Amino acid sequence: MSAFEKVAAARSTKKLTSVDYINALFGESFVELHGDRNYSDDKAVVGGVGMLNDMPVTVIGLEKGRNTFERMERNFGAAHPEGYRKALRLMKQAEKFHRPILTFVDTSGAFCGIGAEERGQGHAIATNLMEMMALKTPILAVFIGEGGSGGAIALAVADEVWMMENAVYSVISPEGCASILWKDSSKAAEAAECLKLTAKDLFELGVIERILREPSNDDRKMFESLKLLICRTFEKNLSIPGDELAKMRYNRFRKIGKQDA
Amino acid sequence: MDLFTFMKPKNELESSDEKDVKKPFVPDEMWEKCPECGTLLLTTDIEENMRVCSKCNHHFRLNARDRINMTADKDTFVEMDADFESTNIIGFPDYDEKLEKNKKKSGEKESVICGTCKLGGIDIVIVSMNSEFMMGSMGTVTGDKITRAFEYATEHKLPIVVFTVSGGARMQEGILSLMQMAKTSGAVKMHSDAGLLYITVLTDPTSGGVTASFAMEGDIILAEPKALIAFAGPRVIEQTIRQKLPKDFQTAEFVLQKGFVDKVVDRRYLKETLTHLLKIHNYGEVEK
Numbered sequence: 123m124s125a126f127e128k129v130a131a132a133r134s135t136k137k138l139t140s141v142d143y144i145n146a147l148f149g150e151s152f153v154e155l156h157g158d159r160n161y162s163d164d165k166a167v168v169g170g171v172g173m174l175n176d177m178p179v180t181v182i183g184l185e186k187g188r189n190t191f192e193r194m195e196r197n198f199g200a201a202h203p204e205g206y207r208k209a210l211r212l213m214k215q216a217e218k219f220h221r222p223i224l225t226f227v228d229t230s231g232a233f234c235g236i237g238a239e240e241r242g243q244g245h246a247i248a249t250n251l252m253e254m255m256a257l258k259t260p261i262l263a264v265f266i267g268e269g270g271s272g273g274a275i276a277l278a279v280a281d282e283v284w285m286m287e288n289a290v291y292s293v294i295s296p297e298g299c300a301s302i303l304w305k306d307s308s309k310a311a312e313a314a315e316c317l318k319l320t321a322k323d324l325f326e327l328g329v330i331e332r333i334l335r336e337p338s339n340d341d342r343k344m345f346e347s348l349k350l351l352i353c354r355t356f357e358k359n360l361s362i363p364g365d366e367l368a369k370m371r372y373n374r375f376r377k378i379g380k381q382d383a
Numbered sequence: 384m385d386l387f388t389f390m391k392p393k394n395e396l397e398s399s400d401e402k403d404v405k406k407p408f409v410p411d412e413m414w415e416k417c418p419e420c421g422t423l424l425l426t427t428d429i430e431e432n433m434r435v436c437s438k439c440n441h442h443f444r445l446n447a448r449d450r451i452n453m454t455a456d457k458d459t460f461v462e463m464d465a466d467f468e469s470t471n472i473i474g475f476p477d478y479d480e481k482l483e484k485n486k487k488k489s490g491e492k493e494s495v496i497c498g499t500c501k502l503g504g505i506d507i508v509i510v511s512m513n514s515e516f517m518m519g520s521m522g523t524v525t526g527d528k529i530t531r532a533f534e535y536a537t538e539h540k541l542p543i544v545v546f547t548v549s550g551g552a553r554m555q556e557g558i559l560s561l562m563q564m565a566k567t568s569g570a571v572k573m574h575s576d577a578g579l580l581y582i583t584v585l586t587d588p589t590s591g592g593v594t595a596s597f598a599m600e601g602d603i604i605l606a607e608p609k610a611l612i613a614f615a616g617p618r619v620i621e622q623t624i625r626q627k628l629p630k631d632f633q634t635a636e637f638v639l640q641k642g643f644v645d646k647v648v649d650r651r652y653l654k655e656t657l658t659h660l661l662k663i664h665n666y667g668e669v670e671k
Contacts, residue, residue, distance in 0.1 A: 232595075232614070232615075234614075234615035234619050234620050234623045234624075235620060235623060235624050236620065236624065236628070236632070238614070238615075239613060239614060239615065239620065239632070239633060240641050241641070242599070242641065242642075242643045243595070243614040243615070244594035244595040244598070244599050244613070244614035244643075245599040245643050247564075247595040247596075247614070248568065248594070248595050248596050248597070248598070248599035248600050249599070249600070251564055251565050251568035251569075251595075251596055252568040252569070252571055252572045252575075252600050253572075255565065255568060255569035255572050256569075256572050256576065271552070271561060271592075272552075272561070272564065272591070272592055272595040272614070275561055275562075275564060275565060276595075279565045279568075279569075291558060292557070292558060292561075293552050293553075293554050293556075293557055293558055293560050293561040293592075294552075294554045299554050302554070303554070316473075316475050316476060316557075317473075317554070317557045317558075318473045318557045318558065319557070319558065323558075324558060327473070327557075327558065327559065329558055329559070329562060371569075372569040372573070375562055375565045375566045375569055376530070376566055376569065378523070378559060378562040378563075378566065379472075379522075379523025379524070379526055379527055379556075379559050379562065379563060379566070380527060381464070381467050381523075381524060381527045381528075
């Protein structure tokens with residue numbers, strides 16, 4: 123598969139969304155929690171608490187919606203500032219009760235619009251980056267579809283970042299890149315290749331820790347093994363003192379693009 | 384007399400068909416037109432007025448070096464990591480050439496200059512981004528230099544002042560640029576947790592990945608008048624929502640009114656304001 127075919131696969135509407143993953147992993151135990159306590163409840167972000175085997179976990183996902191109606195309601199997974207603020211509220215709550223945090227990333231990017239700018243999209247993302255870096259509880263981010271730039275990293279400052287084999291993660295969309303650089307968005311396929319945005323590229327660049335085989339919706343066995351893998355990672359990280367874990371998280375990002383003095 | 388063959392007698396000064404006629408010589412660099420009000424201004428006058436239009440108060444863009452010279456006390460600036468240079472880490476087409484061109488154009492090696500200096504006699508770390516180098520875009524070296532500046536400030540218990548100007552993350556370095564948003568934010572957090580002061584000065588334009596990271600993380604966020612401050616630039620938004628944006632949308636004054644900037648400060652009073660804020664935070668000698 124070429125890079126651009128991966129992008130198309132990541133955007134496919136047939137793909138499982140965050141809600142599918144949450145249902146499959148948490149089942150009946152999931153309780154959705156709403157709102158950022160400040161402005162509103164952004165439906166592009168779904169979050170709450172539930173049990174992963176015997177472990178209480180806070181789970182947050184960027185949700186694109188599974189049919190046309192849902193996609194409209196979820197704003198196609200493009201969150202507003204209140205969505206990122208809701209996520210941060212739930213993460214702070216997780217830290218208080220020393221619960222690990224699991225995030226699912228699937229978005230073309232943070233929403234670009236008048237309201238989003240007026241309510242401080244940049245500020246909301248910046249605050250998440252800063253606060254997530256210091257959270258004293260384990261965080262794991264899983265990219266299940268599209269990872270669009272600032273809107274994706276705002277939920278991905280984690281101890282480990284995993285990606286589905288057909289997920290992508292990029293600083294800019296291939297179309298955006300092509301139209302800025304070559305004034306021609308039809309060269310998106312070429313741009314996709316240059317941007318190094320596939321799971322394999324990112325693994326080689328040291329940006330992610332693990333590439334996962336993608337489960338289908340009725341694949342119980344795959345979900346059970348994914349659940350086990352997540353639980354093991356959380357168990358390992360829960361045994362590390364919070365301060366130290368935060369420091370390790372900082373060093374994880376610190377080494378990316380580090381220059382020799 | 385044939386009326387239509389009448390020609391006006393030639394005036395010596397008017398001989399337009401002669402090309403080598405000497406017009407008064409005005410070197411280009413002597414005058415600059417204010418892009419806001421259109422007034423023709425003497426370059427020396429603009430320089431004297433800290434590159435602010437004396438007619439309409441338009442703030443011309445400053446390069447990073449001039450910014451530092453204007454802010455730091457005389458002869459106190461010591462540059463850090465001056466020799467750090469970007470390389471084409473993901474093999475992006477034409478990036479090497481672009482880097483060379485921008486180095487030549489700006490006379491700098493990267494899109495940010497970091498160092499220490501005194502400001503109103505107070506020791507600070509200073510970071511100044513450069514719009515003349517790839518529109519101040521944040522690559523890995525930019526991110527690393529800024530991170531190191533924050534780490535230095537934390538280690539030496541110094542306050543830090545950051546002047547931002549940027550088009551966002553540098554796409555020629557792909558995902559590695561995006562990671563700098565998290566990295567710089569982590570360094571800001573450590574500086575903040577150590578109880579130290581971080582003042583941001585947003586200048587025209589500050590956008591994208593820089594707005595969505597350290598630019599918006601200051602304890603105090605100042606901005607220059609009329610500066611564009613955005614996450615998504617106006618063109619991207621217009622394309623997304625397919626409507627024209629109001630003229631003052633995303634200006635410093637607009638962002639101030641929305642509550643994301645503490646104060647809009649005229650460049651000519653900036654040094655005074657920064658010194659005062661540093662003193663209020665108990666840096667330097669407290670005046671009694």
